[in-house]
Amino acid sequence: MSTWKPPLRQVSLRVLCFLPHVTATVSTTPKTLAARIExxxxxxxxxxxxxxxxxxxxxxxxAGEASYNQCPPGGQEGVARLASLLGKPVIPLDTTHGVERPRPLAVIDENLCIGCTLCMQACPVDAIAGAAKQMHTVIAELCTGCDLCVPPCPVDCIAMIPVTGDATGWDAWTQEQADAARTRHDRRIARMERERMEAEARASARQASRAAQAAPEAAPAALSNDDAEAKKRAIIQAALERSRKKKEEMAKLGAGPKNTEHVSAAVQAQIDAAEERRRRLRMSDPNADPNEDSNDSGSDTPR
Known part of the structure; x- marks a missing residue:
């Protein structure tokens, strides 16, 4: 089993020069516990x-939500590393998550591969090269042996072949390989996020383009509706104006309404209903004078 040495903490040296004095200060940025575990x-x-x-x-x-013995690729040495960091006892690897084993390498059978790209989408470190409907291949130097490409393959053309002999866990893996794999994984996550945002931007642009194309068609319909409302208001205004002039002419000729003092309840109800209709018509006309009495005839009809 290899001898593990803890990684050196990164230290940055900052020199501040102020004449005639020179002051040297050392600053460190401590990592979070999660980062040190990672x-x-x-x-x-x-x-x-x-x-x-x-x-x-x-x-x-x-966060205390998971145990430090759930990583099969790290094996028992990985458990010991985490226990040392956390100040906890070394415990056995939890085999319900998998067993410590020699590191495998994914190998694609070229004769069976149909180029579906599902394995490429599943690989967390972009270790598979290929194109749609073209034969894929695994870049051996980049493969972490994660097994994630096997389940989605519809033709079962991927085999996991052990390549480290009897070496398992960290004996089959180096810190340099781990750092490189993390870098590729982070780049993949960043690329996928960038592609998602670009896809959303394209979808928004298409939607805006469709809306712009539909706007000229919607404009005539809206204009037509406005014309109809204006025409309706004009008809109402003209009718009210004719009624007002007719009442004025009849009043000048002494032909105003008769018997307005002693009317039956039924007739008075009809008069009130007519006045209410005229009032509503005036309210619907934006050009009508709101202070003008709805009884244009000037009669003393009871209200």
Whole structure:
């Protein structure tokens, strides 16, 4: 089993010069517990721990939501590393998440591959090259042996071949390989987020273009509706004006309404209903004088 040495903490040296004095200060940026835990994980991004990647697993350990013995690729040495960091006892690897094993390499059978790209979409570190309807291949130097490309393959053309002999866990994996795998995983996540945002931007642009094309068609309909409302108001205004003039002419000739003092209840109800209709018509006319009496005839009809 290899001898593990803790990674050196990054230290930045800052020199501030002020004449005639020179002051040297050393500043460090301490890492969070989750980040320090992540540094000790093999970065295979295999999800065997029960989390979607190594970083979420590290955060769960730091929060006390997961145990530090759930990483099969790290093996028993990985458990020991985490126990040392956390100040906890070394416990056995939880084999319900998988067993410590030699590191495998994904190999694609070229004769069976149909170029569906599903394995490429599943690979967390972009270790598979290919194109739609073209034969795919695994870049051996980049494969972490995570097994994630196997389940989605519809023709079962991917095999996981052990390539490290009897070496398992961290004996089959180096810190340099882990760091490189983490970098590729982070780049993949950033690329996928960028592609998602670009796709949403294109969808928004298409929607805006369709809306702009539909606007000229909707404008005549809206204009037609406005014309209809204006025409209706003009008809109402003309009718009210004719009624007012007719009442004025009849009043000048002494032909105003008769018997307005002693009317029956039924007739008075009809008069009130007519006045109410005229009042509503005036309210619907924006050009009508709101202070003008709805009884244009000037009669003393009871209200």
């Amino acid at each position: 540094d000790l994980l093999p970065q295979t991004q295999c999800t065997k721990c029960g989390y979607p990647a190594c970083r979420p697993y590290a955060e769960a350990i730091a």
